[in-house]
Amino acid sequence: MKTLQIIVITLAALAGCNKKAETAPITSIDTVVITKTMNKADTLSYLALGDSYTIGESVPQNDSYPYQLVSLLEGQSIPVHPPTIIAVTGWTTQDLISAIASSTINSKKYDFVTLLIGVNDQYQGLSQSDYSTKFAQVLNTAINFANGDTSKVFVLSIPDYGVTPFANGQDNVIGPQIDQFNAINKAISQKASVNYLDITPISRKAATDPSLIAPDGLHPSGKMYTLWMQLLEPMVAGKIKK
Secondary structure, eight states: OOOSEEEEEEESOOOTTSTTTTTOOOOOEEEEEEEOOOOOTTOBOEEEEESHHHHTTTSOGGGSHHHHHHHHHHHTTOOBOOOEEEEOTTOOHHHHHHHHHTSSOTTOOOSEEEEOOOHHHHHTTOOHHHHHHHHHHHHHHHHHHTTTOGGGEEEEOOOOGGGSGGGTTOHHHHHHHHHHHHHHHHHHHHHHTOEEEOOHHHHGGGGTOGGGBOTTSSSBOHHHHHHHHHHHHHHHHHHHTO
16 A cells, blocks of 8 residues: 555444444544655645545445545546545544544645545434534634635535445435435535535435445445546546646
8 A cells, every 4th residue: 555644543433324333432543644755746635534435434445535536636647645534434523523633634734635524413313503513613624724725625425325225225214314414514615615526416326236335235335436536536636737
């Protein structure tokens, strides 16, 4: 694995969309920093913020969307360091805020930032008003990491896990709730003038295409992440080339 600087924050809690994770306490956060010298002075830095969808739960690391994004950008002759990732399966928006606050990157700036957070707020039955407040907070933090440049921040919508085997046919309940949470993060993103990518329709294709679901029956497969990145990579490339 080629690595410049990856912050991987591991947690005792299990899967966020897992019945055990709903009540699992956050007991510890361990930060591992791995550094390797790279020679290209023009190589871009990338920060990915989120939860299980960002780390690519149940798929190989290179199939996760941050690593696929880096690979696609490099294929367009845009050199990017391996992503700095702050994400753990099971995290709510508050968990992400707390992890950022206790991390070692708060004084750093990045050439671009992605943010995908909120499915565990919905799953744990947290209020939409609470999500609205905290999503706005973490988005402002993401903008700060991008040195205040909103054009370099990319928000992804929350996938609809209601179509997965894990949901056990409850999509008629889960789907509308995911839409409500996405309406919140989209409105806040648009108000902040950051980039917004709606990948939720792609996630719903898993209802008729099992190959889009990881072996755990819940999270996206590498194939689904590829479909996301076919939309995100041109968006990111168009902004960071300017």
